[in-house]
Amino acid sequence: MGNTKWKTRALTAAVMAGLMGFAAHAEDPMSKQEKHMEKQGKEVGEAAAKRVTYVGKLAVFNNRQIKLATLAEEQATDPQVKQFATQLREDHEKNQEALRSWAKSKQLEISELSEGSMPSTGMGGSGAGGVQQGYDENMKKTREKLGKSVDETNAELEKLRAKQGPEFDKAFLSRISDDQKKGKDILKEGRKEYKNDATFLALLTDTESVVSSHEMQVKDLEKQLKK
Template sequence: MKIASTFLTLATVAMLWGCGSKSTDTTDFADSTNEAVADSTDTDSGSAVAEDDAEFAVEAANGGMAEVALSKIAEEKATDPKVKAFAKQMVTDHSKANEELKTLASSKNITLPSAPNEEKQKAAADLGGKSGSDFDKAYIAQMKKDHDNTVKLFEDAQKEVKDAELKAFIDKTLPVIKAHAEHVKSLDKTK
């Protein structure tokens, strides 16, 4: 069963990777769509958010989906129980944040990507090719890098995002992401 599950996970990653061709990168599509909406809508009227706010939402969604995808792989392949537990927490927390962001973006007419970008898909494919302690180390290293980047993204957005509801999402989500960053650093010290 575990082999079938691992195969299914790797097949999903391969499918996502295959879907990430230059012309179908959903992150690029979302950015382009949001730029067009921002250009054609008077943001002062409150009917759309600023282009920078939409860019933050796209980047946050891209990172959140990648965290879930990578962590689902880790739930199957990690050998260290602490790494598996961390991966499970990532799936839970990031899935919740992703749903909140998706609902918020929909109410703001922000188009979010439907899958992680090519870079994130490649990281998932690379990670899926590892096993044993090499997998655990690679997953922890990827989570450390991703969470450091996400903390910076959210801290920068705290200062720059103009939409009040997006700001509230950032203020609510940033402490969770910082806790993840600290947790993964503690796991890194044990490897």
């Protein structure tokens, strides 16, 4: 991607050390047993990257709502829109903090990465190369997707910032309305993929409640602005 701007901003997640360890089983550095372990390691790395991808996607969604809400707090003219923007920001800040706490408990870290920086899983031993390979291959795609999402948000913020008065209020509510639909799709994906993680499902349930509430509030506000 060269010097593309997202590298300095993209929200992503990194798997911490200690995911999985392996022991050598033969003197031959590439014995059948070790090749099998290498394959298993790659699958572990791919699974870890998949989890990181989802957590990153949810973090980016929260961050997007926070940024849009913060702009509306500054620029909205209708008092009710301003009030809604404050609630939107506070709710997603709470969601983001809950996500960070859960991620920490699972040895995942949500962070902003500087250009060229990518924490390593830091694993050693036979089979660790497979874990790292599976993780790295999938994380490259994750970086690009999350980086693209961040860029799109920044571009939309600039467009919104150029609007004034009632035009801004309507554009903001329309953007948030569309986002809530996308947010529900993200949460539905999480429920399907991580249905065996009770703690994470509870986090998703809380977030779903917030998203549904915001969706209804936006509809009511849009109706009022049309009067």
